[in-house]
Amino acid sequence: MVSTGCVIKDPGNSKKNKTGSWRTFKPVLDKEKCIGCDKCVMFCPDAAINKDHDINYDYCKGCGICSAECPVKAIEMIKE
Amino acid sequence: MIEIRFHGRGGQGAVTAAEILAKAAFKDGKYAQAFPFFGVERRGAPVMAFTRIDDEPIRIRYQVYNPNYVLVLDDGLTHVVDVFSGLKDNGKIIVNTDEDFKNGGDTEVYEIDATKIALDTLGINIVNTIILGYFAKKTGEVSIESIIEVIKEVFPGKIGEKNATATMKAYEMA
Amino acid sequence: MTKEVMTANKAVAEAARLVKPKVIPVFPITPQTSISEYLAQYVADGDIDAKYVKVESEHSAISAAVGASGAGVRVFTATSSQGLMLMHEIIFAAAGMRVPIVMANANRAISAPLSIWNDQQDSIAQRDAGWLQTYVEDAQDALDSTLMAYKISENDDVLLPSMVCLDGFILTHTVEPVDIPNQEDVNKFLPSYNPKHSFLDPKEPMTLGALADPGYYFEARHAIEIGMEKSIDVIKKTCKEFEEIFGRKYDLVENYKCDDAEIVLVAMGSVCSTIKAVIDELREEGEKIGLLKIRVYRPFPVDEINDAIKNCKKLSILDKNITFGIGGALYSDIKAKINKETYGFIIGLGGRDITPDTIKEVYEKTKNPEKDVTWVGLKKEDD
Numbered sequence: 216m217v218s219t220g221c222v223i224k225d226p227g228n229s230k231k232n233k234t235g236s237w238r239t240f241k242p243v244l245d246k247e248k249c250i251g252c253d254k255c256v257m258f259c260p261d262a263a264i265n266k267d268h269d270i271n272y273d274y275c276k277g278c279g280i281c282s283a284e285c286p287v288k289a290i291e292m293i294k295e
Numbered sequence: 296m297i298e299i300r301f302h303g304r305g306g307q308g309a310v311t312a313a314e315i316l317a318k319a320a321f322k323d324g325k326y327a328q329a330f331p332f333f334g335v336e337r338r339g340a341p342v343m344a345f346t347r348i349d350d351e352p353i354r355i356r357y358q359v360y361n362p363n364y365v366l367v368l369d370d371g372l373t374h375v376v377d378v379f380s381g382l383k384d385n386g387k388i389i390v391n392t393d394e395d396f397k398n399g400g401d402t403e404v405y406e407i408d409a410t411k412i413a414l415d416t417l418g419i420n421i422v423n424t425i426i427l428g429y430f431a432k433k434t435g436e437v438s439i440e441s442i443i444e445v446i447k448e449v450f451p452g453k454i455g456e457k458n459a460t461a462t463m464k465a466y467e468m469a
Numbered sequence: 470m471t472k473e474v475m476t477a478n479k480a481v482a483e484a485a486r487l488v489k490p491k492v493i494p495v496f497p498i499t500p501q502t503s504i505s506e507y508l509a510q511y512v513a514d515g516d517i518d519a520k521y522v523k524v525e526s527e528h529s530a531i532s533a534a535v536g537a538s539g540a541g542v543r544v545f546t547a548t549s550s551q552g553l554m555l556m557h558e559i560i561f562a563a564a565g566m567r568v569p570i571v572m573a574n575a576n577r578a579i580s581a582p583l584s585i586w587n588d589q590q591d592s593i594a595q596r597d598a599g600w601l602q603t604y605v606e607d608a609q610d611a612l613d614s615t616l617m618a619y620k621i622s623e624n625d626d627v628l629l630p631s632m633v634c635l636d637g638f639i640l641t642h643t644v645e646p647v648d649i650p651n652q653e654d655v656n657k658f659l660p661s662y663n664p665k666h667s668f669l670d671p672k673e674p675m676t677l678g679a680l681a682d683p684g685y686y687f688e689a690r691h692a693i694e695i696g697m698e699k700s701i702d703v704i705k706k707t708c709k710e711f712e713e714i715f716g717r718k719y720d721l722v723e724n725y726k727c728d729d730a731e732i733v734l735v736a737m738g739s740v741c742s743t744i745k746a747v748i749d750e751l752r753e754e755g756e757k758i759g760l761l762k763i764r765v766y767r768p769f770p771v772d773e774i775n776d777a778i779k780n781c782k783k784l785s786i787l788d789k790n791i792t793f794g795i796g797g798a799l800y801s802d803i804k805a806k807i808n809k810e811t812y813g814f815i816i817g818l819g820g821r822d823i824t825p826d827t828i829k830e831v832y833e834k835t836k837n838p839e840k841d842v843t844w845v846g847l848k849k850e851d852d
Contacts, residue, residue: 318644
């Protein structure tokens with residue numbers, strides 16, 4: 216049932232929506248090529264890449280923006 | 296009346312496919328209706344679209360719950376949503392996949408590697424028109440001539456030509 | 470005339486193209502957006518010789534429409550839901566200034582909670598503004614009603630703005646075959662607008678939208694009431710002229726198998742299509758059921774309703790809106806004006822799908838009534 220005023224009392228519940236299942240192509244980072252510029256971290260619309268450049272595949276939707284932005288082409292999009 | 300449900304992801308063109316099918320059926324002299332599952336479209340999110348085709352004008356205006364055919368544009372969706380949901384007993388399902396698609400019952404399942412055709416012909420993984428070519432041949436519910444004609448109307452110029460070529464490939468493979 | 474498969478939004482845009490408006494001030498909002506996109510395209514391509522005003526809000530869209538119409542040209546605009554709410558102030562001003570604007574409203578629920586899906590609360594909330602309101606059943610009706618709305622609104626006996634209401638998504642985003650009339654026929658049906666009471670002419674200066682003290686305001690409001698009353702005959706006449714030229718028959722109401730029905734369902738908009746299919750099914754099982762479609766809701770066609778339902782025993786009114794504590798708006802209007810055993814049903818709010826089972830439940834609950842107003846389709850406590 217809906218709460219009064221549709222109030223959502225457990226903030227952060229978007230974490231429950233694992234959007235990784237939306238992906239057709241998966242970004243894979245070659246850490247050898249990575250120069251640590253953090254562009255992918257900043258551009259990822261889902262904050263799915265952390266400061267150590269680990270990609271969180273639970274939430275990565277496979278949009279490919281990281282791959283497009285990477286100045287040294289260190290991120291390849293591979294079909295799931 | 297026959298009812299078709301499309302499963303795709305936002306941006307893959309499921310809604311456009313449903314509309315192309317309706318327009319093609321209309322060219323064949325039938326009545327048709329197509330509409331998206333009314334959601335907030337986001338690229339990559341699972342989406343549905345529906346087409347109804349009949350010899351009589353179509354009056355009903357609610358979602359399709361018991362389709363005769365289900366077309367799945369992306370096999371990854373089969374892990375996320377129940378693509379068999381409500382499918383009629385003699386219903387058929389067409390899945391874009393490069394694997395052997397496993398199904399639970401005795402539903403007729405057709406597999407087509409539409410992604411390969413799309414990548415070879417269009418250079419991009421958009422399979423919405425291609426799967427219609429396969430559908431036309433396998434089911435006979437719509438003529439391939441009308442499908443091709445509508446594709447060229449919806450996508451004028453080179454894109455339409457390429458889509459038509461890809462769609463014919465799928466038709467011939469079926 | 471050509472026949473094409475298109476959405477009701479495209480059908481409305483085609484109608485707007487055919488009436489040749491001079492000013493189109495419009496602000497996009499789901500599910501109306503594609504109307505504003507098609508019109509922008511038509512203006513950019515030179516298919517319409519109009520000024521497309523890219524306004525910063527719906528309040529500005531309707532204000533610009535009032536200004537342009539007051540300056541004496543034909544105007545089209547379109548909106549939905551929250552956009553219509555933002556227009557509210559000027560919606561009343563448009564009727565009071567007697568400017569014959571035509572506006573399409575893609576019916577969508579009102580926040581909160583936020584919803585982009587269909588019900589008719591938005592336009593129902595404007596029912597007292599002095600606008601004529603038509604609720605269309607399909608894409609063809611959307612096109613035809615938009616054409617007719619200009620002829621009705623611009624009639625000297627009426628001079629009130631018109632709202633063409635089309636169900637969001639269910640019509641706005643559904644493609645189906647539509648006849649597009651040719652320009653010559655439309656020109657014959659709807660000559661160019663020749664304003665008589667308000668126009669911009671430096672040689673003949675005039676003031677629009679002035680203050681009226683208690684010595685005048687009362688009569689000004691009464692004049693709107695007279696315009697509304699007279700619009701009934703103008704609508705009937707316009708429907709006849711439309712039929713003569715285009716061959717499609719419309720009226721204020723549609724009587725679908727009411728004459729021998731014991732129970733008549735009364736509804737507005739796209740749900741009428743599904744109801745007709747259910748009626749045909751139930752009639753095969755021997756049930757005496759009919760549908761009275763209210764196509765024109767303002768003016769409220771009391772005589773036409775009474776005529777259609779004279780033989781039936783009970784009425785069930787289906788409302789996609791709620792007047793809290795009363796029932797639906799159509800239900801309360803019918804209770805006020807029609808003397809018949811009547812039950813109200815609230816359905817489909819915020820896009821809840823209306824299936825044949827919904828309609829059958831309404832019918833059963835009218836046969837064996839438990840209360841005056843019932844919400845059909847609510848989830849159970851544990852759902």
